Amino acid sequence: MIFPWRFWRRRAPKPLGQRGEDLAAKHLRRAGYRILERNAKLGKFEIDIIAREGDTIAFVEVKTRRSNSFLEPEANVTPTKQQHIRRAAAIYISRHNDPETYYRYDIVSVVLPDDGNPHVTILRDAFRPE
Numbered sequence: 001m002i003f004p005w006r007f008w009r010r011r012a013p014k015p016l017g018q019r020g021e022d023l024a025a026k027h028l029r030r031a032g033y034r035i036l037e038r039n040a041k042l043g044k045f046e047i048d049i050i051a052r053e054g055d056t057i058a059f060v061e062v063k064t065r066r067s068n069s070f071l072e073p074e075a076n077v078t079p080t081k082q083q084h085i086r087r088a089a090a091i092y093i094s095r096h097n098d099p100e101t102y103y104r105y106d107i108v109s110v111v112l113p114d115d116g117n118p119h120v121t122i123l124r125d126a127f128r129p130e
Contacts, residue, residue, distance in 0.1 A: 020064025021048055024108035027120040045088035056102040059089045067113035074107045074123055082127050
C-alpha cells in the first residue's frame with residue numbers, strides 16, 4: 001500500500017556544505033566566472049568548483065560555517081587539503097592542458113548567520129602551487 005502523505009512531507013534542509021556550495025556558485029557567476037564543473041572527482045580527490053574567469057581556470061574550495069564559529073571558514077583549508085586540491089588540479093590540467101590558460105587556487109568563504117543573510121567572499125589566489 002502506498003501512503004500518499006509520505007510525498008507531502010517537507011524536505012529536510014540541504015546540508016550546510018551543499019547550501020554553501022550552491023551560494024558560492026551563484027556568487028561566482030555574478031562575479032563573472034563561468035562554472036565548468038562542480039564536485040569534480042579527479043583521482044581520489046575532489047574539487048568543489050572548477051570555474052573560468054577570463055583566461056584563467058580557478059580551482060575553488062568552498063568552506064561554509066555558521067556565524068557562531070570561532071574561525072573564518074577559509075582557516076580550515078589546511079596545508080594537507082591544499083595539497084589534495086593541487087593533486088586533483090594536476091589531473092585536470094593534464095586532461096585539459098591549454099598553453100593559453102592560466103591556473104589558480106581560490107577559496108570561497110560562506111558564512112550563514114542566524115539572520116539569514118549569507119556573507120560570501122571570494123579569495124582569489126588563496127594559495128600557490130608548489
